[in-house]
Amino acid sequence: MFALTDQVVIITGGAKGIGKGIAATMIEAGATVVVTDVDESGVRKAAEELGAEFEVLDVGSKSSCQRAVKAIQERHQRIDVVCSNAGIFPQAALDTMSEEDWEAVIGVNLRGAFFMTQAVLPGMRERGYGRIVLTSSITGPLTGFPGWTHYGASKAGQLGFMRSAALECASDGITINAVMPGNVLTEGLKEQGDDYLRQMAESIPTRQLCEPQDIAYAVCFLASPEARYITGQTLIVDGGQVLPESFEALD
Numbered sequence: 001m002f003a004l005t006d007q008v009v010i011i012t013g014g015a016k017g018i019g020k021g022i023a024a025t026m027i028e029a030g031a032t033v034v035v036t037d038v039d040e041s042g043v044r045k046a047a048e049e050l051g052a053e054f055e056v057l058d059v060g061s062k063s064s065c066q067r068a069v070k071a072i073q074e075r076h077q078r079i080d081v082v083c084s085n086a087g088i089f090p091q092a093a094l095d096t097m098s099e100e101d102w103e104a105v106i107g108v109n110l111r112g113a114f115f116m117t118q119a120v121l122p123g124m125r126e127r128g129y130g131r132i133v134l135t136s137s138i139t140g141p142l143t144g145f146p147g148w149t150h151y152g153a154s155k156a157g158q159l160g161f162m163r164s165a166a167l168e169c170a171s172d173g174i175t176i177n178a179v180m181p182g183n184v185l186t187e188g189l190k191e192q193g194d195d196y197l198r199q200m201a202e203s204i205p206t207r208q209l210c211e212p213q214d215i216a217y218a219v220c221f222l223a224s225p226e227a228r229y230i231t232g233q234t235l236i237v238d239g240g241q242v243l244p245e246s247f248e249a250l251d
């Protein structure tokens, strides 16, 4: 029903996990994808596997975002889609969390979304077209998890940022939306072992963990030209994880 044919896409945090899954699915949908990541060897390897271009980009640095965006614009004359996906999720208890712990998570997850959006806006405004898709989370906007006060704040903050940004961009043909993943079966999660994965799957109504591809399909839709009338919105992709109001509701 929709395609990303010839769309120039930049994905942050694309060396692995959800970002790499988004890249693979977007390439299948016809997009020209530039995967970016702070991890140079990782992003080089991912790009080789995917048949994508790559740039080293640290979303926590405004100059790094602007440099990579400039390089891609010079090569392709435009950027149609930004997937602001890079994120970190170290756990830290509230009682002992340091200022550095807080700043690190907010710096990548929330400030990174701001830096990336700001870096692509001039080019998108000039062309009167753009799609920005943030990878938020259910954790923060809808749910909580011990050890993730900073992470939850950053993911809820992304949605607050998105809604006002959507209003500032709407009249220039630029949309900004967010996906909210549940528990996604990435390399990191797999390392937690089978028992952990089984228990986690049991807490989800569909009894299955999310695959990166499940997030990617939602991102592809919001990134498509056909989603032009949707802005400032969220799409929860969690297998119904946030729905049960009690353990009995899962039986």
Ligand code: NAP
Residues within 6 Å of the ligand: 012, 013, 014, 015, 016, 017, 018, 019, 036, 037, 038, 039, 042, 057, 058, 059, 060, 085, 086, 087, 088, 089, 108, 135, 136, 137, 138, 180, 181, 182, 183, 184, 185, 186, 187, 188
């Ligand atoms: P991941 O597998 O750890 O991949 C994230 C990638 O981002 C890594 O390659 C990482 O590099 C990179 N990165 C870290 N800091 C960066 C920076 N400053 N600039 C650019 N890239 C950076 O994580 P994921 O699970 O795919 O998560 C991707 C996004 O989905 C995150 O925003 C996360 O909050 C969100 N999310 C994930 C889940 C889940 O279940 N996995 C659920 C909800 C939301 P390094 O490995 O070198 O740090």
